[in-house]
Amino acid sequence: MTDGRDSSAAPAPRRRRPRLWLLLGLLVVALVAGTVLVVEQVRSPPATPAPAAQPVTAPTSPSAAPTPTPSATPTPTPSSSAPVEPAFDRSRFSLDDPASPWVVVNKARPVSPVDHAPADLVPVGGGYELRAEAAGAMQAMLAGAAAEGLTITVQSAYRSYDYQVGVFRAQVARFGEAQAEIQVARPGHSEHQTGLAADVGGGGCDIDRCFGAIDEGRWVAAHAAEYGWVVRYPEGKTEVTGFRYEPWHVRYVGVELATELQRTGTATLEEFFGLPAAPDYPG
Ligand SMILES: [Zn+2]
Secondary structure, rough: HHHHHHHHHOOOHHHHHHHHHHHHHHHHHHHHHHHHHHHHHHHHHOOHHHHOOOOOOOOHHOOOOOOOOHHHOOOHHHHHHHEEEEEEOOOOOOOOOOOOOOOOOEEEEEEOOOOOOOOOEHHHHHEEEHHHHHHHHHHHHHHHHHHHOOOOOEEEEOOOOOHHHHHHHHHHHHOOOOHHHHHOOOOOOOOHHHHHHHHHOOEEEEEEEHHHHHHHHHHHHHHHHHHHHEEOOOOOOHHHHHOOOEEEEEEEEHHHHHHHHHHHHHHHHHEEEEOOOOOOOOO
């Protein structure tokens, strides 16, 4: 019995010893692993500023968790302010009032009253006049072109109802009524009467289709919106505007609307405001 106990007691310590070694082994492994972790943790901080310093350039940084956070911080700002832009208020200004910066005048929408004259005309150079805000915007646009080495000048601006009567009659006398209708607006149907429209020229091409193909005209088409102007009678939109392509005729609508038209790729005021196309005079 004793032997049996002894014999049974003898293997017991033998079993404990391997357990001890096992525990010691595990402890060593744990210590080594712990050391490695500590070393890595000590090493990792210097690694952190490196990718943080190059968040823009380095595509290597995806491994670094802290990097996306600082780079993500400025990103939500433009993306969260972007949805604000589509909320463009299309009813902010009148489309009918001839004093409104957004007034739409075409063959179906005469200036009303028909003999309206703007109250704030100021000189814009070359003996021409525009409404004060449009005049300032014109000077800024011409200065912008000049800064690019392009000389653009005003060839026509505000035209009164009476002046347009004279222009129209002269065109009828010279070319006949049908041709005059295509080339010149009837009195009371000209944007020039609002004091918000102008004809510009330069580069040896004044009030002609060639303006659209030269540097000066291309610059106007590309940059007019930055100054609040739009090329009012673009190519391919005669059925909408009622007028042939006039790369020289610009209309002031303000920077907000001009840039919105450009942003949305909308060529005409009629299309932007959902107004009926005005290919011809009614009746
Ligand atoms: Zn014009």
